[in-house]
Amino acid sequence: MNHHDVSSILQRVRDENPLVHNITNVVVTNFTANGLLAVGASPVMAYAPEEVADMVRISRALVLNIGTLNKDVVSSMVLAGKTANELGIPVIFDPVGAGATPFRTEMAQKIIEEVNVSVIRGNAAEVANVLGEKWEIKGVDGGTHQGSNIELAVTAAQKLNTTVVITGKDDVLTDGTTTYLVSNGHPLLTKVTGTGCLLTSVIGAFAGVEKNLLLAGLSALSFYGIAAEKAFEKAGHLGPGSFQIEFLNQLSLVTSEDIEQLSSYKQV
Ligand code: ATP
Numbered sequence: 001m002n003h004h005d006v007s008s009i010l011q012r013v014r015d016e017n018p019l020v021h022n023i024t025n026v027v028v029t030n031f032t033a034n035g036l037l038a039v040g041a042s043p044v045m046a047y048a049p050e051e052v053a054d055m056v057r058i059s060r061a062l063v064l065n066i067g068t069l070n071k072d073v074v075s076s077m078v079l080a081g082k083t084a085n086e087l088g089i090p091v092i093f094d095p096v097g098a099g100a101t102p103f104r105t106e107m108a109q110k111i112i113e114e115v116n117v118s119v120i121r122g123n124a125a126e127v128a129n130v131l132g133e134k135w136e137i138k139g140v141d142g143g144t145h146q147g148s149n150i151e152l153a154v155t156a157a158q159k160l161n162t163t164v165v166i167t168g169k170d171d172v173l174t175d176g177t178t179t180y181l182v183s184n185g186h187p188l189l190t191k192v193t194g195t196g197c198l199l200t201s202v203i204g205a206f207a208g209v210e211k212n213l214l215l216a217g218l219s220a221l222s223f224y225g226i227a228a229e230k231a232f233e234k235a236g237h238l239g240p241g242s243f244q245i246e247f248l249n250q251l252s253l254v255t256s257e258d259i260e261q262l263s264s265y266k267q268v
Pocket residue numbers: 122123140141142167168169170171184185186187188189190194195196197199224225
């Protein structure tokens with residue numbers, strides 16, 4: 001996988017404008033839609049059991065996010081996920097807050113049992129709790145566990161037979177055999193709610209145009225982190241509100257050339 005392959009996926013997202021079907025949480029819905037538009041994808045949010053299968057059929061990726069889950073929404077997620085599986089459409093899963101309550105953990109595990117998930121993206125505690133390890137988590141924010149995110153991601157990818165992304169200061173991306181560490185990003189991302197959730201949907205957009213999930217993931221993670229670095233340079237001194245707006249601007253302004261020059265990743 002060379003630098004050019006990684007940087008070229010962004011232009012394909014912009015050229016192909018993939019429809020991304022999101023079943024997500026009420027906190028991040030608007031930010032996710034605006035972020036996907038800025039990247040060059042086309043967002044849609046649809047939850048009703050009467051329509052999710054039809055919406056999946058016209059989409060290039062399905063994103064499932066349990067941030068403000070309830071039983072009915074989880075049923076829609078399973079229905080949408082099974083339809084995506086039948087059609088070969090990638091399913092990206094964000095197990096927001098898994099481990100914070102038994103219900104959340106149970107529902108996250110039900111989704112991965114019933115749906116063949118292509119990528120799981122979460123913080124370390126969420127991924128560990130999906131695996132059945134009881135790592136501390138504070139609501140939707142990762143706890144203070146000091147274990148290795150690389151080991152955890154590889155174990156999760158092997159056990160769940162999927163591609164895993166664990167984000168944090170550095171992001172780990174692995175299919176269980178090949179593993180990358182991406183160090184683009186900025187700590188101010190943690191002061192804006194929904195930056196993890198939007199990243200999951202951006203991975204969906206990239207996976208919608210590129211079947212190789214490691215390549216799609218590497219490209220999405222580098223791109224997203226570079227947009228944050230540029231947003232910090234321009235507006236970070238003003239605080240998280242201005243940073244959030246500038247980050248949306250940068251999601252539309254970062255180019256494939258920027259990725260080629262500024263991406264910071266290595267195989268580990
Ligand atoms: P949490 O709720 O634990 O913050 P999250 O779901 O919001 O998790 P993050 O892990 O915060 O997701 O990841 C969102 C984005 O922020 C990713 O692009 C990640 O690389 C970036 N990020 C998180 N922490 C840092 C950091 N300390 N330095 C640089 N980038 C970071």
